[in-house]
Amino acid sequence: MSDALPIASIRTQVTVPLQFPDGYATEARVFSFDGLVDGREHLALGLGEWRAALDRQADEAPLVRPHSECLTGDVFGSQRCDCGPQLREGVERIADAGGFLLYLRQEGRGIGLYPKLDAYALQDTGLDTYQANLALGHRADERDYTTAAQMLTALGAQRVRLLTNNPDKAEQLTRLGVSVVGCVPTGIYLSEANAGYLAAKASHHARPSDVPSAR
Ligand SMILES: Nc1nc2c(ncn2[C@@H]2O[C@H](COP(=O)(O)OP(=O)(O)OP(=O)(O)O)[C@@H](O)[C@H]2O)c(=O)[nH]1
Numbered sequence: 001m002s003d004a005l006p007i008a009s010i011r012t013q014v015t016v017p018l019q020f021p022d023g024y025a026t027e028a029r030v031f032s033f034d035g036l037v038d039g040r041e042h043l044a045l046g047l048g049e050w051r052a053a054l055d056r057q058a059d060e061a062p063l064v065r066p067h068s069e070c071l072t073g074d075v076f077g078s079q080r081c082d083c084g085p086q087l088r089e090g091v092e093r094i095a096d097a098g099g100f101l102l103y104l105r106q107e108g109r110g111i112g113l114y115p116k117l118d119a120y121a122l123q124d125t126g127l128d129t130y131q132a133n134l135a136l137g138h139r140a141d142e143r144d145y146t147t148a149a150q151m152l153t154a155l156g157a158q159r160v161r162l163l164t165n166n167p168d169k170a171e172q173l174t175r176l177g178v179s180v181v182g183c184v185p186t187g188i189y190l191s192e193a194n195a196g197y198l199a200a201k202a203s204h205h206a207r208p209s210d211v212p213s214a215r
């Protein structure tokens, strides 16, 4: 509930010029925070006309992508998932619309980097991405968006449009008191290597949720 959301505050904000390997360039206002509930170093990137977007209503509300960390995909260009292209797309679309990219330090759907690699090894024996988490004693998806809600509140972004295909993000943020006035789907980045990953994700999202409930 929104009244139970612990308050976080902006710690530092700095401007960082960004340039991607394909040449696309923009500028981000990078925010760090004090008081995030899990003590991790989550970031918010203000992109485009983010200041003006904070004052806009409904279908003009800030565009926000809560992006969960994927070291292999975001940094090294892993083809096992679609995280790298989604991050790149997210930055440009948010820069165009005005809003925030939340870079959430919950690697491997919240299980961590080494366990994600363990899950990859199990997937190579035939399990899908969710079954592999369960076989390792984890939940299928351990992500929690409390820190995302805290950052949005600290930024003054109580009303947002989400850039995502993942309904769990909208459900959790709504329960946490963020007003999600719309969801904008991200592109689908299908490759030979990530076809199984994307198929498992689509069927998982079509099922009743088995993700953890928001605190
Ligand atoms: N456990 C596990 N995590 C994975 C696997 N492949 C990718 N991930 C993680 O999945 C997360 C992807 O998160 P997001 O980019 O927020 O995307 P999403 O939940 O698919 O939702 P969208 O907003 O629609 O992109 C990252 O934390 C990745 O590290 C996998 O095979 N196993």
Ligand SMILES: [Zn+2]
Binding pocket: 070, 072, 073, 074, 081, 082, 083, 084
């Ligand atoms: Zn990934």
